[in-house]
Amino acid sequence: MNLRIDSSIAVALPSPIGDSLIGLVLVNNLIRNGYRPVVFGWVAEHLADWFPHVTVGQADAWQGAFDTVIELLPTGYASALSRSGETLCVSTLPEYRGSKHMVDRAAEVATKVLGLRDVTRENGLVVPAGVVKGRFANRVAIHPTGSHPEKMWGRKKFLGLARGLTHRRWQPSFLVAPAEFGVWGDLAEEGWEVNALPKLGEVATWIAESSWFIGNDSGLGHLASAIGVPTLSLFMRQGLARSWRPGWGPGAVVLPLTVLPFGALRERLWQRMLTVRRVLAAFQTLHDTHARAQHHFAAADFTDAASPPAARIGMLPGAQSRRL
Known part of the structure; x- marks a missing residue:
C-alpha cells in the first residue's frame, strides 16, 4: 500500500481497550515515519494526555474528510470518515493473523502493508507530568x-x-x-x-x-x-x-x-x-x-x-x- 506523505489519514480505533492500545502501535509508527493521522475512538479521547503526539478527532466533525481510513476491527463509523467510503480493515489482513503476539502483528502490518521503514512495537504512551509512577510502593x-x-x-x-x-x-x-x-x-x-x-x-x-x-x-x-x-x-x-x-x-x-x-x-x-x-x-x-x-x-x-x-x-x- 502506497501512502503519500501529504495524504490525509484517519485511524478508527475499536471499542475494546486492549485492541485500541494495540491499534495505537500503528498510529505511533505512522507518526514516527512522518505521517499525521487523526485518531478516533473513546480510548484515544480518554487517554489524550497519555498520547501527547496523537491528534484525536470527533467522528461527527470529520465526515468524508480522509483519503485513507484504517480500522483495526470493523467499527461501524470508519467508512463515514472516508472520501470513498472504503477502509483498510487490519483484522482481515493475512499479516494480522497467525500465532504471533498481537503487538508483533500490528508491527508487521506497519512494515509489510503500510510500507513504513522505522517501525517499533511501542504505542507511544507517555506518563503525564504530575503522575508519579510507582508512588505507592506496596x-x-x-x-x-x-x-x-x-x-x-x-x-x-x-x-x-x-x-x-x-x-x-x-x-x-x-x-x-x-x-x-x-x-x-x-x-x-x-x-x-x-x-x-x-x-x-x-x-x-x-x-x-x-x-x-x-x-x-x-x-x-x-x-x-x-x-x-x-x-x-x-x-x-x-x-x-x-x-x-x-x-x-x-x-x-x-x-x-x-x-x-x-x-x-x-x-x-x-x-x-x-x-x-x-x-x-x-x-x-x-x-x-x-x-x-x-x-x-x-x-x-x-x-x-x-x-x-x-x-x-x-x-x-x-x-x-x-x-x-
Whole structure:
C-alpha cells in the first residue's frame, strides 16, 4: 500500500481497550515515519494526555474528510470518515493473523502493508507530568472483572488472593468500573479498598501510581503493561496467552494446572484449576524477577536500587471508594 506523505489519514480505533492500545502501535509508527493521522475512538479521547503526539478527532466533525481510513476491527463509523467510503480493515489482513503476539502483528502490518521503514512495537504512551509512577510502593492494583465473563477468575478466589497479599504486607486495591461498583463495593465491609474511577485517564493514573497490577485477560492489563507497571495476567489457556498477553512492560502470565485431557473441559473448569496459591507464587516470582532486573540496571547506572517508601493510599477526584 502506497501512502503519500501529504495524504490525509484517519485511524478508527475499536471499542475494546486492549485492541485500541494495540491499534495505537500503528498510529505511533505512522507518526514516527512522518505521517499525521487523526485518531478516533473513546480510548484515544480518554487517554489524550497519555498520547501527547496523537491528534484525536470527533467522528461527527470529520465526515468524508480522509483519503485513507484504517480500522483495526470493523467499527461501524470508519467508512463515514472516508472520501470513498472504503477502509483498510487490519483484522482481515493475512499479516494480522497467525500465532504471533498481537503487538508483533500490528508491527508487521506497519512494515509489510503500510510500507513504513522505522517501525517499533511501542504505542507511544507517555506518563503525564504530575503522575508519579510507582508512588505507592506496596499497592497492588487488582482488576477482578472484564468484558468476557468466561475469562474472569472467581470472586472468592480474588478475595483469597487479597488476603494472601495482605498477609505478605502488600496493599491490595480493587479496581472496577463504575457500573460494577454496586456488586463489588460490599467488599469494603471486610475492610478492602474498592475503587470505581469514572474516566479511563483516572484509571491509568491509579494503575501508574501503583507498583503492581494483577488482573484477568482484559484491557486494563494491556494498559498497565503499556504504562510499564509489572503485570500478572490470569489466562485460561496457553494459546490465548501467547497472542494476547500484555506485550510491553515487565509481566508474567499464570495459567491453570493442565491435568485435564480435553481442551473444552479445561476451558470450562479453568477457574477451579487456577488456585490462589498458584497465583500468589506467580506474583512472588514476578516480584523477585523484576527486583533482580531493577537491581542490575541500577547497579550499572550507579544509582540507588532501593524501592521508594510506602505512602498512604489516596483517592482521585470523582472516584468512589469504600474502606472501613
